[in-house]
Amino acid sequence: xxxxxxxxxxxxxxxxxxxxxxxxxxxxxxxxxxxxxxxxxxxxxxxxxxxxxxxxxxxxxxxxxxxxxxxxxxxxxxxxxxxxxxxxxxxxxxxxxxxxxxxxxxxxxxxxxxxxxxxxxxxxxxxxxxxxxxxxxxxxxxxxxxxxxxxxxxxxxxxxxxxxxxxxxxxxxxxxxxxxxxxxxxxxxxxxxxxxxxxxxxxxxxxxxxxxxxxxxxxxxxxxxxxxxxxxxxxxxxxxxxxxxxxxxxxxxxxxxxxxxxxxxxxxxxxxxxxxxxxxxxxxxxxxxxxxxxxxxxxxxxxxxxxxxxxxxxxxxxxxxxxxxxxxxxxxxxxxxxxxxxxxxxxxxxxxxxxxxxxxxxxxxxxxxxxxxxxxxxxxxxxxxxxxxxxxxxxxxxxxxxxxxxxxxxxxxxxxxxxxxxxxxxxxxxxxxxxxxxxxxxxxxxxxxxxxxxxxxxxxxxxxxxxxxxxxxxxxxxxxxxxxxxxxxxxxxxxxxxxxxxxxxxxxxxxxxxxxxxxxxxxxxxxxxxxxxxxxxxxxxxxxxxxxxxxxxxxxxxxxxxxxxxxxxxxxxxxxxxxxxxxxxxxxxxxxxxxxxxxxxxxxxxxxxxxxxxxxxxxxxxxxxxxxxxxxxxxxxxxxxxxxxxxxxxxxxxxxxxxxx
Numbered sequence: 044x045x046x047x048x049x050x051x052x053x054x055x056x057x058x059x060x061x062x063x064x065x066x067x068x069x070x071x072x073x074x075x076x077x078x079x080x081x082x083x084x085x086x087x088x089x090x091x092x093x094x095x096x097x098x099x100x101x102x103x104x105x106x107x108x109x110x111x112x113x114x115x116x117x118x119x120x121x122x123x124x125x126x127x128x129x130x131x132x133x134x135x136x137x138x139x140x141x142x143x144x145x146x147x148x149x150x151x152x153x154x155x156x157x158x159x160x161x162x163x164x165x166x167x168x169x170x171x172x173x174x175x176x177x178x179x180x181x182x183x184x185x186x187x188x189x190x191x192x193x194x195x196x197x198x199x200x201x202x203x204x205x206x207x208x209x210x211x212x213x214x215x216x217x218x219x220x221x222x223x224x225x226x227x228x229x230x231x232x233x234x235x236x237x238x239x240x241x242x243x244x245x246x247x248x249x250x251x252x253x254x255x256x257x258x259x260x261x262x263x264x265x266x267x268x269x270x271x272x273x274x275x276x277x278x279x280x281x282x283x284x285x286x287x288x289x290x291x292x293x294x295x296x297x298x299x300x301x302x303x304x305x306x307x308x309x310x311x312x313x314x315x316x317x318x319x320x321x322x323x324x325x326x327x328x329x330x331x332x333x334x335x336x337x338x339x340x341x342x343x344x345x346x347x348x349x350x351x352x353x354x355x356x357x358x359x360x361x362x363x364x365x366x367x368x369x370x371x372x373x374x375x376x377x378x379x380x381x382x383x384x385x386x387x388x389x390x391x392x393x394x395x396x397x398x399x400x401x402x403x404x405x406x407x408x409x410x411x412x413x414x415x416x417x418x419x420x421x422x423x424x425x426x427x428x429x430x431x432x433x434x435x436x437x438x439x440x441x442x443x444x445x446x447x448x449x450x451x452x453x454x455x456x457x458x459x460x461x462x463x464x465x466x467x468x469x470x471x472x473x474x475x476x477x478x479x480x481x482x483x484x485x486x487x488x489x490x491x492x493x494x495x496x497x498x499x500x501x502x503x504x505x506x507x508x509x510x511x512x513x514x515x516x517x518x519x520x521x522x523x524x525x526x527x528x529x530x531x532x533x534x535x536x537x538x539x540x541x542x543x544x545x546x547x548x549x550x551x552x553x554x555x556x557x558x559x560x561x562x563x564x565x566x567x568x569x570x571x572x573x574x575x576x577x578x579x580x581x582x583x584x585x586x587x588x589x590x591x592x593x594x595x596x597x598x599x600x601x602x603x604x605x606x607x608x609x610x611x612x613x614x615x616x617x618x619x620x621x622x623x624x625x626x627x628x629x630x631x632x633x634x635x636x637x638x639x640x641x642x643x644x645x646x647x648x649x650x651x652x653x654x655x656x657x658x659x660x661x662x663x664x665x666x667x668x669x670x671x672x673x674x675x676x677x678x679x680x681x682x683x684x685x686x687x688x689x690x691x692x693x694x695x696x697x698x699x700x701x702x703x704x
Contacts, residue, residue, distance in 0.1 A: 097189035134162035167338030171200035230260035241334040290318040315339035390481035426453035466553030561589040568603040586627035600671035616648030644683030
């Protein structure tokens with residue numbers, strides 16, 4: 044067994060010696076023939092080789108300088124021997140668990156160890172390596188040696204990854220989506236392919252002071268940049284460098300351009316950066332920024348890859364914008380026809396052939412596929428009162444190319460007998476054969492015509508309401524000012540009555556003057572007279588919800604204003620303890636329900652029958668009685684004024700629910 048182990052160790056040492064000899068031979072050959080590309084490539088490949096021999100009993104890895112440097116260690120420490128933990132610390136944290144597992148598996152099974160993973164070298168750069176080795180055991184089957192070699196496959200790995208990234212970008216540009224979506228996907232692709240933490244672009248203001256982030260991709264756990272950022276904060280002379288179009292900084296702490304502002308870079312979690320800029324007239328307009336949180340070199344192939352992605356994205360964006368503009372133009376034209384509900388027709392005056400699109404057939408109520416002709420379809424369905432006008436206008440347009448058809452006329456649809464208003468515009472043109480073609484547009488304007496009729500009706504209704512309102516205002520002015528003891532008091536009373544009228548108008552306007560709920564009319568009329576809240580309210584009212592018409596709403600609002608004003612001046616509300624209860628309810632009548640309204644004042648000063656009847660009393664009695672079609676009674680009882688109204692109310696105006704306040 045000892046002889047076998049010694050033979051295996053000798054074999055491993057011989058393999059390592061041959062690898063070292065191969066490297067030396069290739070270096071010698073390249074030195075002798077420096078201009079031969081094949082030998083230079085061979086040397087490059089050999090330079091990527093490192094070897095190790097792990098003394099597992101003493102946990103010491105003896106390696107050459109290249110191997111140690113790949114793991115971020117001092118090359119001189121490699122031949123001296125270091126614990127394996129020092130090397131695993133140089134492995135990318137994401138790959139470290141899988142590597143340790145692969146090593147353990149090789150030790151457990153004795154199989155060939157072969158594994159690919161990432162390391163961080165002395166420059167802080169991430170490298171891809173492929174390691175191959177084998178464990179040797181002593182006679183007691185204990186592992187004692189683990190020699191092997193590692194090859195730096197970063198270039199091949201990056202080439203494959205970037206080729207894959209470009210293929211994915213090609214797929215992305217074929218997908219539907221906005222330019223913003225494509226930009227976001229391209230930024231993410233750059234960040235992932237370059238294994239960095241932040242990629243984005245920013246626009247620079249006209250003063251060349253601030254950069255505003257326009258789009259950004261961040262690796263998980265990285266805080267996005269936000270807000271306009273002062274460029275000088277990250278380098279006093281950074282702007283001048285950006286005007287050159289390209290800025291590469293491996294380490295912000297070492298580079299003269301940024302080392303004085305290293306704290307600002309540390310604050311945003313960036314140690315290394317690459318900037319590409321768009322510059323016009325010596326002004327930086329756009330900055331593409333790529334940030335890494337570790338020291339990192341930015342070789343030319345990185346810059347070339349970034350530019351390749353940007354160029355492909357820009358070309359795709361331009362192509363997509365051109366396609367979108369074409370689609371948008373077609374959509375706008377189609378939408379314009381749809382929005383305007385335009386139908387298109389052609390009448391060949393030489394052959395008599397009439398062509399209608401779907402919209403024309405919809406307007407006339409003609410089924411798809413049915414034959415249409417000018418005399419039997421167009422003229423036949425025209426309204427009898429408009430047919431002659433259509434004939435005359437069409438005849439002029441047929442014979443005079445400078446006199447196009449522009450006519451609104453009515454049709455009677457044969458399908459359902461509906462009358463529709465149509466607006467036809469058309470003009471004669473000649474086709475390639477010289478035949479006169481009557482080409483035009485057709486639109487159903489029935490809704491517009493009906494709207495015009497409604498406008499005329501509304502104008503007449505508004506005129507009627509304005510006259511009625513002015514008549515009420517005139518009567519209020521005459522009666523108020525004529526009986527007022529002074530001009531000032533008369534104007535004040537008149538203004539108060541106008542306010543009551545305005546309150547009623549507000550309630551009616553909310554329902555387009557179709558009427559109002561009694562509860563809302565009462566609440567609006569009494570709102571300005573109530574001085575208490577909650578349980579301290581001095582005016583309490585309630586009853587079933589009755590629908591009042593416009594005249595009843597105005598009459599009730601004015602009457603309540605008069606009653607409340609009188610109560611404040613002379614009645615219950617003139618005393619601190621006085622109150623008013625307003626209630627209404629429905630009673631059965633001989634032929635229809637009867638509405639009962641009661642206004643009752645209490646706890647106020649004693650009242651007496653006035654010697655004369657003022658305008659307010661007549662307004663209450665006469666207006667309410669007239670507009671409600673019932674009776675009104677005012678009683679001056681010792682406890683306070685009581686006003687009662689009895690009026691018929693149709694069943695349809697009584698709501699099922701009740702409100703109280």
